[in-house]
Amino acid sequence: MATTLLALAVIHVAGYLADGVLAAPGAEHRGKTSAMARRAPGDPFDGFFSTSTIALWYMCDPAACTLPNCQCASTSPPGGLAASEVPQFVTLTIDDAVNAVVYDLPLQAMRGIRGSDGCPIKATYYVSAQWTDYHSLQTLHGLGHEIAGHTFSHSFPTVKEISAMREATEAFGGIPQSSIRGFRAPFLNYSLESLTNLKALGFDYDNSMTLDNAGASTIWPFTFDYGVPISCATGDCTGAVPTAANPNPTWRAPGLWEIPMYNLVAADGVPWSMDPAVNTTELVAMLRAGFQAHYTGNRAPFGVYLHSAYLLADPARVTVVNEFLAEIMDTDGVHFVTNAQLLAWLRNPVPLADMDSACPAEPAGSPATPEVCDGIDNNGNGVADEGLTQSCQFGTVNFATCKSCPARAPTVDEPVPPLVDVSGSKCQPPLGGCVYGSFNTTSCMCDCTGNDEPNGSGACRNTLGACTTLRLADPARPGYFLSCAQSAAKAGPTTPPTTGNTGPERPASAAADTAEAVPRVLVAALVALLALTVGMA
DSSP states (O other): OOHHHHHHHHHHHHHHHHTTSSTTOTTTOOTTTTTSSOOOOTTTTTTTSSSOOOOOOOOOOOOTOTTTTTOOOSSGGGGGGGGGGGGGGEEEEEEESSSSSSSSHHHHTTTTTTTTTBBBBOOOEEEOOOTHHHHHHHHHTTTEEEEOOOOOSSOOHHHHHHHHHHHHHHHHOOOOGGGEEEOOOOOGGOBBBHHHHHHHOOOOOOOOOEEEEOOGOOOOOEEETOOOSSSSSSSBBBSSSSSSSSSOOOEEEEEEEEEEEEEEHHHHHHOSSSSSSSSSSHHHHHHHHHHHHHHHHTTEEEEEEEEEHHHHHTTTHHHHHHHHHHTTTTTTTEEEEOOOHHHHHSSOOOOGGSSSOHHHHHHHHTTSOOOOOSSSSSSSOOOSSTTTOEEEEETEEEESSSSSSSSSOOOOOOOSSSOOOOOSSOOOOOOTTOOSEEETTTEEEEEETTTTTTOOOEEEEEESSSSEEOBBBBSSTTTOOHHHHHHSSSOOOOOOSOOOOOOOOOOOOOOOOSSSSHHHHHHHHHHHHHHHHHHHH
């Protein structure tokens, strides 16, 4: 199992590096100021197409293009609303595989965050199925987060790659294919082919195109009924862009929405669409400046776009993101939404004053309710599906599920192999072990270290049942710690204290901002691996 976790850590690090997060200037996720769509040098249409303005040649008939299924690219909010009437939507997106190595980090970044409407923040997870632990994914879905597509093997989005992710996620994560309606292209490498594939497969939206914030002139989300109105800075829109040889391109994808990724701008003026490779001080400044530009502009949706491995690389970023979200959450009109929730409003925009104040229903567990395989804590003990999961192990491919295991590892060519029950028992520890605790085969749950000491430090179970959520120091009583329930309700990510009454030794704090980026990734991955390995001992 330790070998498997090491492989997972390496996979996250390798994927993070491959995505260009730590690469030299010009990497895929680093925005391009005045980026142009790919076309031949000397094309007469150069300068007509950028990442901050609508192409001059783009023509959309607002009388014919009407909601809910058609929206012209525009710098004005939809539905004829004024900016002052529009909520400031804030989205948080997380990319790539979901497993024990990275499960807790995004959740800690969201800890204690609620919008001005009182609704807790939910994220959109763009999931590549390979290396994903399907039960982890199912619990995120059970917690109300949106699960969206990112291909099966983090590859170019062919029909097979897109469909295989959906099929495997339904078979082993219990998440219906019909609920996976959004998509982001790996490496943001979209094309007309990939957009056409999304349309054919019934997706509602893509979230891969990057845009610069332009204040009151920022472009709102749009549909592709009248072609591509902005620069394809990281993708290839050849065939949709006018050229001398093809001045009137006819490519369309009616009804498919584009929710753009709005760049953050670093101190050196370089825009970043994801994972800014800057120190935490500059990261805070970028987030604040980006939010204010949206909020005081035309209130186009503001997004924070991250890879799980970006947080793994430097856990101090978890605190930065959480504190930023806490800073803006009481701002008038701020609503934290998933992209699916954002799209629902875009299709039927209503003024802020008229919006339904009710939050989406949260599952309420009860001791009298038996656990069922749904990723939800039905009996209210803090753990989802205990006693119902089994571990499916195929060398380097391992995942937990409360469905049946396949006869062999899922692949893009065979996303749902024949199903068998290989375990004989579904009372098994979480994939990755209990970490700060030991597994109790009677209760089928982890007993967390330190929980027998009411005022001591120690660990609490996360939704997967692993003891990875550390109890917080009691600010009112030095040397004492809050209960698990109190810690869960307190805003801010878990910051491991260096002293305490009882409990396990705490891992080291985040590396200094000045540390080299690549060593920081490797050190953080090894720290996470060590904690998981110790927990299985």
